[in-house]
Amino acid sequence: xxxxxxxxxxxxxxxxxxxxxxxxxxxxxxxxxxxxxxxxxxxxxxxxxxxxxxxxxxxxxxxxxxxxxxxxxxxxxxxxxxxxxxxxxxxxxxxxxxxxxxxxxxxxxxxxxxxxxxxxxxxxxxxxxxxxxxxxxxxxxxxxxxxxxxxxxxxxxxxxxxxxxxxxxxxxxxxxxxxxxxxxxxxxxxxxx
Amino acid sequence: xxxxxxxxxxxxxxxxxxxxxxxxxxxxxxxxxxxxxxxxxxxxxxxxxxxxxxxxxxxxxxxxxxxxxxxxxxxxxxxxxxxxxxxxxxxxxxxxxxxxxxxxxxxxxxxxxxxxxxxxxxxxxxxxxxxxxxxxxxxxxxxxxxxxxxxxxxxxxxxxxxxxxxxxxxxxxxxxxxxxxxxxxxxxxxxxxxxxxxxxxxxxxxxxxxxxxxxxxxxxxxxxxxxxxxxxxxxxxxxxxxxxxxxxxxxxxxxxxxxxxxxxxxxxxxxxxxxxxxxxxxxxxxxxxxxxxxxxxxxxxxxxxxxxxxxxxxxxxxxxxxxxxxxxxxxxxxxxxxxxxxxxxxxxxxxxxxxxxxxxxxxxxxxxxxxxxxxxxxxxxxxxxxxxxxxxxxxxxxxxxxxxxxxxxxxxxxxxxxxxxxxxxxxxxxx
Numbered sequence: 001x002x003x004x005x006x007x008x009x010x011x012x013x014x015x016x017x018x019x020x021x022x023x024x025x026x027x028x029x030x031x032x033x034x035x036x037x038x039x040x041x042x043x044x045x046x047x048x049x050x051x052x053x054x055x056x057x058x059x060x061x062x063x064x065x066x067x068x069x070x071x072x073x074x075x076x077x078x079x080x081x082x083x084x085x086x087x088x089x090x091x092x093x094x095x096x097x098x099x100x101x102x103x104x105x106x107x108x109x110x111x112x113x114x115x116x117x118x119x120x121x122x123x124x125x126x127x128x129x130x131x132x133x134x135x136x137x138x139x140x141x142x143x144x145x146x147x148x149x150x151x152x153x154x155x156x157x158x159x160x161x162x163x164x165x166x167x168x169x170x171x172x173x174x175x176x177x178x179x180x181x182x183x184x185x186x187x188x189x190x191x192x193x
Numbered sequence: 194x195x196x197x198x199x200x201x202x203x204x205x206x207x208x209x210x211x212x213x214x215x216x217x218x219x220x221x222x223x224x225x226x227x228x229x230x231x232x233x234x235x236x237x238x239x240x241x242x243x244x245x246x247x248x249x250x251x252x253x254x255x256x257x258x259x260x261x262x263x264x265x266x267x268x269x270x271x272x273x274x275x276x277x278x279x280x281x282x283x284x285x286x287x288x289x290x291x292x293x294x295x296x297x298x299x300x301x302x303x304x305x306x307x308x309x310x311x312x313x314x315x316x317x318x319x320x321x322x323x324x325x326x327x328x329x330x331x332x333x334x335x336x337x338x339x340x341x342x343x344x345x346x347x348x349x350x351x352x353x354x355x356x357x358x359x360x361x362x363x364x365x366x367x368x369x370x371x372x373x374x375x376x377x378x379x380x381x382x383x384x385x386x387x388x389x390x391x392x393x394x395x396x397x398x399x400x401x402x403x404x405x406x407x408x409x410x411x412x413x414x415x416x417x418x419x420x421x422x423x424x425x426x427x428x429x430x431x432x433x434x435x436x437x438x439x440x441x442x443x444x445x446x447x448x449x450x451x452x453x454x455x456x457x458x459x460x461x462x463x464x465x466x467x468x469x470x471x472x473x474x475x476x477x478x479x480x481x482x483x484x485x486x487x488x489x490x491x492x493x494x495x496x497x498x499x500x501x502x503x504x505x506x507x508x509x510x511x512x513x514x515x516x517x518x519x520x521x522x523x524x525x526x527x528x529x530x531x532x533x534x535x536x537x538x539x540x541x542x543x544x545x546x547x548x549x550x551x552x553x554x555x556x557x558x559x560x561x562x563x564x565x566x567x568x569x570x571x572x573x574x575x576x577x578x579x580x581x582x583x584x585x586x587x588x589x590x591x592x593x594x595x596x597x598x599x600x601x602x603x604x605x606x607x608x609x610x611x612x613x614x615x616x617x618x619x620x621x622x623x624x
Contacts, residue, residue: 025555032244032536033557033575035621036529037614045620048606049613075595075607076559076571083575083591146609153602 027091030084034092043102048146054101054134057093063138064089066161073159101134103142108190112180116188119181123173127165132189137163145190152182227252227546230311230321231294232301232485234258234286236528237327237516239622240535242294248543255295255319257311261285263623266385267528268615269354271563273362274395282354288624304489306509323542326491326506327515327531328483329353330384333495336479337377338454338463348457348474352384364473365396371406372472375462377452378413382496383480384517384526386419387562387572392475394424394564397432397440410471411443412464414451419525420562420572423594427564452476482518496520501578501585503541503551504534513538524576524585530558532618554578556585561611569607570595 031042034052038044042053052060066072067081084092120131124140132140140148154160155170162170173181229245231238234256242256264283271277286296299313304324311319332350334341340348349357349364365374374396378389393409400407418424428434428441444450449466455476462469481495491497491506497514498507504519506512515538516531524530533556541551556576563569574592576585595607 023553025553029536029540029552029555032540033533033555036532036557036559036618037610039617040621040624044613045616045624047613047616048609049617075599075603075610076573079573079592080557080559080575081591083588144613150606 024085024088024091027088027093027095030088031092031095039102041099042096043099043104044144045104046106046144048144048150050144050147051101051103051139051142052096053099055093055096055139056134056136057090057097059136059138060093060096061086061089064092071161073154101139101142103193105193106145106190108145108187110191112184112187113191114188115180116184116186116191119173119177119185120188123169124185127163131192140189141192143189145186148186148189149183152186156182227322228320229254229323229325229542230319231256231325231327232304232311233327233329233483233516234260234263234296235327235329235516235531236618236622237531237535238325239263239286239289240532241325241327241513241515241539242289243292243622244536244539245542246292246294248539249546250293252543252546253295254293255297256286256289257297257299257301257313257319258286259298259300261298264354265528265615265619266352266354266388267618269351269358270388270392270395272354272358273351273365273392274398275362275366276395276398279354279359284619284623286623301485302488303485304491304509304512306489306512309511321511322546323511323513325504325513325515325535325538325542326486326489326497326518327535328485328518330480330517330526331483332478333481334478337452337476339457340455340476340478344455344457345476348455348460348476350477351475352388352477361473361475365399366403368404368407368472370404372404372408373470374407374409374473374475375469375471376409376411377462377474377476378411378415378418378450379477379479380414382526383477386525386527387424387560389413389477390418390420390424391562391564393441393443394428394431394562397428398565400440401432407440409441410469411441412450412452412462412469413443413445416445416447420570420594422597423570424562424564426597427568427570431565431568480517482514486514486518491518493520501583502537502554502580503545504538505541513542521585523587524556524558524574525560527558527560528618529560529614530556532622533557535622559614561607561614563608563611567601567605567608569604569609569611571607571611 037049038052044051064081067074067077070078127137128140129135231242242254245252245254262283262285299315302312302314304311309321349361351357351361376389393411396409432440434441449464451465452462454463460471460474482492482497486492486497497518498520499514504513504515506514515534517526537554544551559573561571572594574587576587579586
């Protein structure tokens with residue numbers, strides 16, 4: 001009798017996971033749902049939601065956790081990010097990391113961009129290497145300018161925590177170059193196509 | 194991934210077949226090319242066509258649509274404020290052709306699930322291995338006495354973006370200052386739940402500058418509507434809602450907002466309690482699935498039941514129904530929902546063709562409304578499938594509305610993200 005019960009319990013245990021543990025959607029399936037705002041495979045056609053194609057996977061995960069935990073100002077992403085588990089964020093992160101960023105041209109002031117390039121080299125290039133190309137400090141080159149503008153405003157207004165060392169650099173560039181420093185940088189990033 | 198891929202498998206199995214000589218050439222061809230016929234070139238139809246080709250370039254996709262170009266309903270309220278032209282909402286199908294989708298301009302009369310073929314008014318027939326139907330909505334013309342397709346040419350519904358959107362815009366422009374606009378909202382469920390209320394705001398946005406004495410009245414057969422708190426707040430801030438001098442007024446079911454009849458000659462509406470007369474009337478009739486869904490026996494009641502794991506019809510195998518026409522509770526009838534559902538269906542169809550079971554689905558809806566030049570609001574949800582009840586359930590603790598206490602800057606940003614959403618969703622479906 002006891003033996004039979006054990007068999008029954010064993011059988012139940014083997015069946016149970018199939019019912020209780022819902023399988024997670026694949027990273028691709030999850031990533032496909034982002035395209036309505038961030039573009040097919042994460043290359044946004046603008047004018048303000050950022051491209052996430054080619055994004056460093058660790059940066060992606062950090063950003064999403066920041067939204068999920070309301071540590072980073074947003075209009076809508078904090079509401080959406082709360083739906084995903086760590087595992088699912090990892091799946092999405094790797095999907096986008098493998099996509100090639102398609103940059104769309106955007107209107108910018110070429111003279112301001114030249115100023116911005118010099119400022120970038122002096123204050124930003126050390127972390128945002130190759131002119132801010134996709135890397136472990138995010139994607140600035142070719143990123144949508146309104147998005148960069150919102151991001152910088154949020155850093156300066158204290159609505160988004162600065163990464164290590166960034167506050168010092170932002171304060172320094174504004175002190176040295178004045179109110180045009182941040183717009184110049186944004187026009188430089190926007191000029192890269 | 195094994196180096197032995199699907200194409201190798203087909204070659205290998207073809208070799209076996211040829212060696213055995215049992216199936217011969219037709220069997221071989223059938224194995225090599227799977228045909229999908231897509232009925233309807235809106236958000237659901239375009240997205241499924243593009244993503245089928247993206248997920249499996251061996252699938253032959255034919256999309257059949259009546260119009261040569263697509264005009265999006267979403268953002269068409271901006272034509273009413275004068276912020277946008279109809280042309281800016283109109284897109285051709287060249288992008289889908291570049292993805293290898295065959296575009297056929299014709300009207301589908303019916304789908305024959307037994308023969309697995311689609312017939313058109315132009316006399317063409319298309320055989321399919323899977324048929325995806327995304328026809329959008331149709332109107333229940335008998336719901337309001339005196340209102341019909343002919344009357345709608347002068348008293349527009351403007352619920353399909355196109356000539357009627359322009360008619361409504363022209364009528365608002367030519368009414369006198371102090372003129373009155375009535376919007377008759379539909380009962381649930383209908384496509385674009387916040388649409389009538391955004392429309393009121395967009396008309397007010399124009400009137401505020403050009404006809405400051407104008408009034409916009411919404412007659413509603415419902416007592417509650419989508420994003421209600423946010424709409425009331427935005428209307429108050431921008432258009433004096435709730436004051437004696439409000440530009441926008443809303444009468445719900447309890448206040449007698451249900452419209453029963455119209456006299457088009459005097460532009461008078463008979464509502465449950467009293468009559469209303471206006472310079473411009475916009476009637477958005479009650480809705481049901483598009484015609485082809487009924488002609489093809491896909492509907493039960495007003496909408497088409499589907500297995501939400503795949504969007505395959507529960508009435509006919511190998512036929513899938515997407516978007517507004519499907520019964521996809523608890524997703525709303527929105528563009529983002531149709532776009533999201535199309536990707537679930539495309540993946541399920543490709544899995545089926547490759548002899549695999551469908552993956553776990555995931556769905557998202559995001560919907561923006563623009564109430565003023567710098568005032569946007571949104572609702573978002575991420576959903577899972579509850580297989581037991583075949584219900585798409587929003588994930589608890591996530592999604593929801595823009596906060597009521599958002600700053601002006603946040604409301605401004607939502608306008609620019611709304612415009613970003615528009616460009617990206619159009620590009621994702623047909624670019």
